[in-house]
Amino acid sequence: MIEIDDITKIYGETAVVDRVSLVIDPGTICVIVGTSGSGKTTLMRMINKLVDQTSGAIRIDGEDIAGIPAYELRRRIGYAIQGHGLFPHRTVGQNIATVPKLLGWDKAKIADRVEELLTLFQLDPAQYRDRLPNELSGGQQQRVGVARALAAKPNILLMDEPYGALDPVIRAKAQEDLLAVQRQFETTIVLVTHDMEEAIHLGTKIAVMDKGKLLQHDVPQQIIANPSTPFVAELIGSAERPFRLLSLGKVADHIEPGEVAGTPLDAGVSLRDAYAELLWSGRPALPVTRDGKVIGQVTLAQLARLAARPQ
Amino acid sequence: MRIGLLIRLIVLVVLLVFLIHPDTFAGFFALFAKAGQPPIYNQGSLLDITLNHLAIVLTATVASTIIAVGLAILVTRPFGAEFLPLSRSLANVGQTFPPVAVLALAVPVLGFGTAPTLVALFLYGLLPIFENTLTGLTNLPPAVTDAAKGVGMTGWQRLLKVELPLALPVILSGIRLSTVISLATATIGSTVAARTLGEVIIAGLTANNTAFVLQGGLIVGVLAVLIYDALSALERFLMARTGQLGRAAA
Ligand SMILES: Nc1ncnc2c1ncn2[C@@H]1O[C@H](COP(=O)(O)OP(=O)(O)OP(=O)(O)O)[C@@H](O)[C@H]1O
Ligand SMILES: [Mg+2]
Numbered sequence: 001m002i003e004i005d006d007i008t009k010i011y012g013e014t015a016v017v018d019r020v021s022l023v024i025d026p027g028t029i030c031v032i033v034g035t036s037g038s039g040k041t042t043l044m045r046m047i048n049k050l051v052d053q054t055s056g057a058i059r060i061d062g063e064d065i066a067g068i069p070a071y072e073l074r075r076r077i078g079y080a081i082q083g084h085g086l087f088p089h090r091t092v093g094q095n096i097a098t099v100p101k102l103l104g105w106d107k108a109k110i111a112d113r114v115e116e117l118l119t120l121f122q123l124d125p126a127q128y129r130d131r132l133p134n135e136l137s138g139g140q141q142q143r144v145g146v147a148r149a150l151a152a153k154p155n156i157l158l159m160d161e162p163y164g165a166l167d168p169v170i171r172a173k174a175q176e177d178l179l180a181v182q183r184q185f186e187t188t189i190v191l192v193t194h195d196m197e198e199a200i201h202l203g204t205k206i207a208v209m210d211k212g213k214l215l216q217h218d219v220p221q222q223i224i225a226n227p228s229t230p231f232v233a234e235l236i237g238s239a240e241r242p243f244r245l246l247s248l249g250k251v252a253d254h255i256e257p258g259e260v261a262g263t264p265l266d267a268g269v270s271l272r273d274a275y276a277e278l279l280w281s282g283r284p285a286l287p288v289t290r291d292g293k294v295i296g297q298v299t300l301a302q303l304a305r306l307a308a309r310p311q
Numbered sequence: 312m313r314i315g316l317l318i319r320l321i322v323l324v325v326l327l328v329f330l331i332h333p334d335t336f337a338g339f340f341a342l343f344a345k346a347g348q349p350p351i352y353n354q355g356s357l358l359d360i361t362l363n364h365l366a367i368v369l370t371a372t373v374a375s376t377i378i379a380v381g382l383a384i385l386v387t388r389p390f391g392a393e394f395l396p397l398s399r400s401l402a403n404v405g406q407t408f409p410p411v412a413v414l415a416l417a418v419p420v421l422g423f424g425t426a427p428t429l430v431a432l433f434l435y436g437l438l439p440i441f442e443n444t445l446t447g448l449t450n451l452p453p454a455v456t457d458a459a460k461g462v463g464m465t466g467w468q469r470l471l472k473v474e475l476p477l478a479l480p481v482i483l484s485g486i487r488l489s490t491v492i493s494l495a496t497a498t499i500g501s502t503v504a505a506r507t508l509g510e511v512i513i514a515g516l517t518a519n520n521t522a523f524v525l526q527g528g529l530i531v532g533v534l535a536v537l538i539y540d541a542l543s544a545l546e547r548f549l550m551a552r553t554g555q556l557g558r559a560a561a
Contacts, residue, residue: 050460075463085458089476089553098462132554148462 001026002047002156002188007056009042009212017043018212019056024205026061026155027186030217031199033235034209040192041082043209044158047190048077060156075099078149082160082192084141086133092118092144093129099152117147120177138165143174150181157182159191163198175202196236200224200244208232220248225310242307247272249306255288255296264289265298275303319540326533330358333526344522352511352523361530364507367500368493371429375436376486383444384470398441406438410496414503428500428507435496436489443485447478480549487542494535498527 002024009017017039024030032040045051047058049070058065065073078099086095093114100110118125121143133141142165149157163171175198182189193199199206200220207217208231216228224244227233236244251274252267264287265274278286278300285299329336333351341350351357382398385391410431417427451474459473475482501509508527515523550556 048461050457070460071463071465073463074461079458079461081454081458081461083454085452085454085461087455087458087473088452088555089473102463102468134554134556 001059001061002190003059003062004043004047005057005059007043007046007058008054009039009046009051010054015054015212017046017053020209020212020214022207022214022217024188024190026188027182028204029182029189029191029202030205030207031203032190032192032207032209033194033196033199035235036194038209039212040209041160044160044190044192047156047158048074048079050074050079075102075152076154076156078152078154078157078187080146080149080157080159080162082164084133084145086141086145086148088133091130091132092123092136093125095133095144096148096151098148099154103152105152113151117150120181121147122173139167139170142166143170146174146178153185155188157187157189159189161192161194163193163195171198178202196240196244197247200247208235221245221310224248241309243272243275245310246270246275246303246307251288251298252290254298254302254306256299256302258285258297259294260285260287260297262286264294266290267295271303271306274298275300275307278303319537322533323537326530326537330361330530333357340522340526342522343525344520348518348520348522350522352514352526354514355510357511357526357530360506360508360510361534364494364497364531365534367425367428367505367507368432368490368497371432371493371497372436372486372490374429374433375489376440378433379437379440379485380444380482383441383448384475387445387448388466388470399445402438402441405434408434410435411499411502414499418503423504425500425505427503428497428505431500432493432497436493439488439492440482440485443488444478444482447481448474450481451477477553477555480546480553480555483542483546483549487539487546490542491535491539494531494538498531 002022004020004022004024007017007020008015020039020043022030032043034040042051046053047060047065049065060073087098090098096114096117097110100113105113114129115125118128123140123143128136128140133144136144142162146159146162149159163174166174178189179202181187189202191202193202203220205217205219206223208215208223208228210229210231216223216232223232224236224241227236247270249271250267251265251269251271254271255267260283262281262283262285263277265277267288267290269277274286278284278298284301285297287294288296288298337350344350379402382402386395386398413431413434414427417430421427421430455473455477456469459469464472497505497507498509498512500507501513508531511527511530512524515521515525515527547556
């Protein structure tokens with residue numbers, strides 16, 4: 001658990017982070033969104049002491065981080081930096097091995113871990129392990145940056161726009177990988193993004209920041225349905241609200257009995273994708289399958305109800 | 312590239328042959344000596360003098376490097392930041408002070424011989440190395456220094472594992488500058504009886520023997536070019552090894 005308690009950071013005259021309080025439950029993903037310069041990075045960097053707060057306190061599992069030596073704290077917290085920050089003079093493998101090495105893992109264990117992570121991020125170890133970062137594409141560099149942050153299996157992972165340079169396909173894949181890793185190890189993740197879609201998809205809760213202030217911190221449904229200020233509403237995009245709401249649900253949870261004709265949908269797809277399929281097919285309902293077997297239908301009318309503002 | 316390397320190799324071989332068997336070139340240098348004058352320097356072994364010259368330059372440069380790099384590391388640490396202006400002006404003084412003046416001032420204290428020359432070259436070599444090390448250590452990509460902190464390296468680990476390796480090519484280019492300056496400047500050491508190639512040039516000037524002057528000058532010049540090129544090549548190699556070649560070209 002990360003408790004951010006009334007924290008403020010002042011640069012010169014301006015409070016870049018202004019009395020922010022936030023509790024991030026263990027094993028959840030907190031996504032911080034906000035316009036450029038709203039203090040997202042600064043807030044995040046106070047968690048691993050890369051920035052010293054002007055006032056307030058941060059506790060990790062009840063322990064005030066003020067009492068932990070910075071280097072020790074940082075080895076426990078994975079940090080995927082904005083713009084990857086790979087060490088240019090070290091190979092991909094050495095970059096990923098950085099924290100395990102600092103922690104004194106033995107060689108074989110480090111080598112296994114590097115291999116495992118490269119494979120997880122779809123970088124063939126044989127081909128990429130011994131390359132220098134400048135011999136990778138921007139997207140590959142970013143993935144290595146995230147792999148480095150994950151290397152020592154930290155309980156907490158801070159990610160500053162980790163997927164900025166990825167194309168939509170790889171990005172979706174990287175997000176799924178992250179969710180898989182997060183569920184498996186119950187990592188607590190704090191992630192900064194500019195992409196509302198990504199925030200809603202990944203966030204257990206979303207924290208919205210503007211000019212250093214925390215405007216709202218809540219589950220995505222609430223942020224979409226009941227934005228606390230016009231700014232939050234604008235950030236979500238009012239025209240997008242019904243679709244964002246749909247994107248949170250899965251077809252599996254809204255199957256109705258009945259058999260209809262048409263190309264079947266898998267129960268695992270999001271309601272938003274189902275809605276798009278329904279519109280595209282021109283039908284009022286489509287069959288739903290699980291493991292290839294038809295188990296019911298999903299209807300346009302039902303989705304329209306689900307997309308409406310929650311009462 | 313290949314051709315360049317070949318030319319340098321030939322030049323090196325010619326230099327070595329000349330230093331070991333100077334008489335091979337007697338015919339050539341006779342063109343510059345007046346009738347009756349010896350065409351080849353005859354007051355000592357050219358090889359010995361050259362080696363001594365190189366040893367003085369090497370010693371002075373190594374000393375400059377240790378002090379300058381040490382100082383630059385010190386003033387770029389949080390605890391040493393307040394010494395930055397002081398050490399900068401110190402190194403600047405070393406540079407603006409004419410080496411001849413250093414020699415003149417050092418002789419009464421250190422006596423004649425190699426010592427005052429070493430002091431002059433040492434002081435003279437500090438600034439380029441210091442400035443370059445400073446540049447190298449302070450102009451690292453911010454994302455990289457940030458990551459070094461973020462992964463939990465201590466101050467010394469950051470210095471040894473990230474900052475110095477990345478700054479090395481820039482530091483080396485400072486060392487290269489210092490070495491070449493010292494190589495030329497060391498000749499004036501002969502005015503206070505240090506055994507350098509200046510001796511050959513001075514002997515030529517006093518005896519009005521152009522062949523001697525030419526020999527001393529040529530050896531220094533050729534050495535300077537060869538060492539300069541070798542260190543440049545080493546720098547490029549290090550740039551590539553540290554993944555910074557793109558950055559250097561940009
Ligand atoms: N070291 C610093 N000194 C002075 N001002 C700073 C410093 N670091 C950040 N700031 C200022 O603090 C504000 C917030 O910066 P921060 O990097 O936290 O924004 P951000 O929300 O992460 O923005 P972006 O989305 O563009 O990354 C900005 O106005 C920035 O100029
Ligand atoms: Mg930022």
